[in-house]
Every structure is written in C-alpha cells, then in structure tokens.
Amino acid sequence: MTSWVPGITVAVMGRIEVRELEYFLAVADELHFARAAERLGIAPPPLSRAIAQLERRLGTTLFDRTSRRVELTAAGRAFRTEARATLSSLDRAVTRAQQVGCGVLRIATPPGAGSGLLREVVRDYIAHHGRDTVEFVFTREQTAAVREGRADVALVCSAEELTGLDTHHVTTERPVALVAADHPFAEQDAVPASALLHDPAYTADLPALGLDALVDLVATGQLIAVVGDSAVDRTGEHVVAVPVTGLPVIDVLLAWPADSHDPRIAHLVGLSEPA
CATH class of the missing domain: 3.40.190 (D-Maltodextrin-Binding Protein; domain 2)
Known part of the structure; x- marks a missing residue:
C-alpha cells in the first residue's frame, strides 16, 4: 500500500513562487530555453536553474532535454494545465479583491x-x-x-x-414573436412555435445585435425574432409582438x-x- 504523506501538497506549494510558474509556462510554450528567456527578459542560465529547482521541489522531471530539442514529459504536460489554471485563478482573485466593495x-x-x-x-x-x-x-x-x-x-x-454561480430570481418572461406590422402573424392573438419554422424570415439563432438593430430588421421584413416580453415597450409602431405558444416561459436570474x-x-x- 502506498503511504500518504500529510500536507505534502501544501508544503510543496508553499515553496513554489508565482515567478517559477511563469518561467515554467514560458518554456512549456516555447519548448526552447533561449526563446523563453528572451520572452521573460532574463538570461538562459538563470531560467535553466529555476526550472531545475522547480523539478527538484516537485520530485519529477518536467522536460526532456537534449542538445537539439526540449519536450514536455507526461508530468510536464499535466503540470502545464494546472499551472496555467492556477495563474488564471490568481489573476481573477487579485481583480476581484481590488474591485469588491468599491x-x-x-x-x-x-x-x-x-x-x-x-x-x-x-x-x-x-x-x-x-x-x-x-x-x-x-x-x-x-x-x-x-x-x-x-x-x-x-x-x-x-x-x-x-x-459555480449563485443566483437570484428577477422575473419570468414569456416568449413573443416580433413581426413587421404588415405581416400576417401580426393579426393573430398568438402564433404557434411550429408555424414560425415555415417562415423564411424566422431564425432561432438571433444575430449578435442590440434590440434596436433587431427591431429595425423586423420592421423591414428581414427577420422574425422571438424574445422575452420585456422587449414589447421598445418595438415602435412598425413592429408587433405576438405571444408564442408551444415555448416555455423563461426565468431570468442574476448570477454571480x-x-x-x-x-x-x-x-x-x-x-x-x-x-
């Protein structure tokens, strides 16, 4: 049975510096010590010593080195993924700490x-x-x-x-189809979702535009857009919002x-x- 050493991860990480993770990732990206050193703004010998020290601390080899090439070992590939995630998490932590409360x-x-x-x-x-x-x-x-x-x-x-997010319910929206005022759907009290599929102007994937731009496309007959009913008060006289049956209501939340x-x-x- 493999013996377990309590706290080994904490002890190792307590000695690893952010700088060493940055050095490791530079070499892992470049697979060339001289290029990585140039990218970091340091000389190659200190970089090589830092990587060797990191490997001693981890107790495993991160790179296979020869005079012609540098390659990540299996351990190096695994460490690259986690090191990158660690630095990203640290960046987010710093940003959030600076922003919270102010x-x-x-x-x-x-x-x-x-x-x-x-x-x-x-x-x-x-x-x-x-x-x-x-x-x-x-x-x-x-x-x-x-x-x-x-x-x-x-x-x-x-x-x-x-x-990973907490949420708070804001409202419930009902789906409406935005159609041009002269479209046949505009005369109906409601339109089935299945009927929208037969209209060439309908698309389930709306273009990445603001509501005003979408309304302009609808008003000119180029688009039928299904949106939440909170948009009704911004449609103008040339666009009609028709309730859509056969689609679920949508809970709108705040998430953080x-x-x-x-x-x-x-x-x-x-x-x-x-x-």
Missing part, C-alpha cells in the same frame, strides 16, 4: 433587452451609490464574462449552465460567483427583491 459594478447583459429588465433596480442603485457606479457589459456570453472576471454579476436565463462576498452585489440583489 468601484464600478459591472453587469453582463444581452444587448438591448437585458438592461431594460433592470432599469428600476439600476436607477435605485445609482441613486444610493452615485453616478458612474454601474457599467453594462453587453455580451451574449454573460456567464463567461462573470467567470472570466470581465463582469461582477450577470443577467441570465435559467436554461444556462450555472455551475458562488464564493463572492461583494457587498455591491448583495445590495443590487436586495433592490431586486419584491417590495
């Missing part, structure tokens, strides 16, 4: 409709914290923006992958990192609670 609250939201759902909440937040304390990050990859540290909190639908202790997010969530 500065602009960045809200990731789909272009157009998302900000409308939070209109009153954001107005209340600004009234409390002052002007220029909220920034919208317009993207259709809201959860990625939060996970990558480009936003603090995101407006998402419940169908998205939300592992599960380990976040940001008081700004807590305040935003509190403002979105029903009065």
Whole structure:
C-alpha cells in the first residue's frame, strides 16, 4: 500500500513562487530555453536553474532535454494545465479583491433587452451609490464574462449552465414573436412555435445585435425574432409582438460567483427583491 504523506501538497506549494510558474509556462510554450528567456527578459542560465529547482521541489522531471530539442514529459504536460489554471485563478482573485466593495459594478447583459429588465433596480442603485457606479457589459456570453472576471454579476436565463454561480430570481418572461406590422402573424392573438419554422424570415439563432438593430430588421421584413416580453415597450409602431405558444416561459436570474462576498452585489440583489 502506498503511504500518504500529510500536507505534502501544501508544503510543496508553499515553496513554489508565482515567478517559477511563469518561467515554467514560458518554456512549456516555447519548448526552447533561449526563446523563453528572451520572452521573460532574463538570461538562459538563470531560467535553466529555476526550472531545475522547480523539478527538484516537485520530485519529477518536467522536460526532456537534449542538445537539439526540449519536450514536455507526461508530468510536464499535466503540470502545464494546472499551472496555467492556477495563474488564471490568481489573476481573477487579485481583480476581484481590488474591485469588491468599491468601484464600478459591472453587469453582463444581452444587448438591448437585458438592461431594460433592470432599469428600476439600476436607477435605485445609482441613486444610493452615485453616478458612474454601474457599467453594462453587453455580451451574449454573460456567464463567461462573470467567470472570466470581465463582469461582477450577470443577467441570465435559467436554461444556462450555472455551475459555480449563485443566483437570484428577477422575473419570468414569456416568449413573443416580433413581426413587421404588415405581416400576417401580426393579426393573430398568438402564433404557434411550429408555424414560425415555415417562415423564411424566422431564425432561432438571433444575430449578435442590440434590440434596436433587431427591431429595425423586423420592421423591414428581414427577420422574425422571438424574445422575452420585456422587449414589447421598445418595438415602435412598425413592429408587433405576438405571444408564442408551444415555448416555455423563461426565468431570468442574476448570477454571480458562488464564493463572492461583494457587498455591491448583495445590495443590487436586495433592490431586486419584491417590495
């Protein structure tokens, strides 16, 4: 049976410096000590010594070296993946620590409709914290923006992958089809989802545009777009929103990192609670 050494990972990591991980990744990317040293702005001998020291600490060889080539070992390939993830996590931790409790609250939201759902909440937040304390990050990859540290909190639908995120229910939206005012669907009280499939202007994958641009495409007969009913008040006189049957309602949520202790997010969530 293999014996277990308590705390060995903590002990090893306690001696590994961020600089050494950066050195290792430079060599792992370049597979050439001289090029890696040039990239890092140091001489090759200190870099070679740092890698050798790292290998001694880990108790394994990370690179196969010959006079002609440098290659990652199996252990090196595994360590490269984890080292890169460690540095990325550290970067996110630093960013979040600098931003928590101060500065602009960045809200990731789909272009157009998302900000409308939070209109009153954001107005209340600004009234409390002052002007220029909220920034919208317009993207259709809201959860990625939060996970990558480009936003603090995101407006998402419940169908998205939300592992590792805490959530708070904001509202429930019902699907509506935006059609040109002179389209036959505009005369109907509701349109079945199956009927949309037969119209050449309908697409399930909306172009990456803001709501105003989508409305322009609909008004000119180039597009039929299914969106949440919060968009109805922004359609104008040339576009009609028709309820769609056969599609589920969508729960809209605020989502943020599960380990976040940001008081700004807590305040935003509190403002979105029903009065």
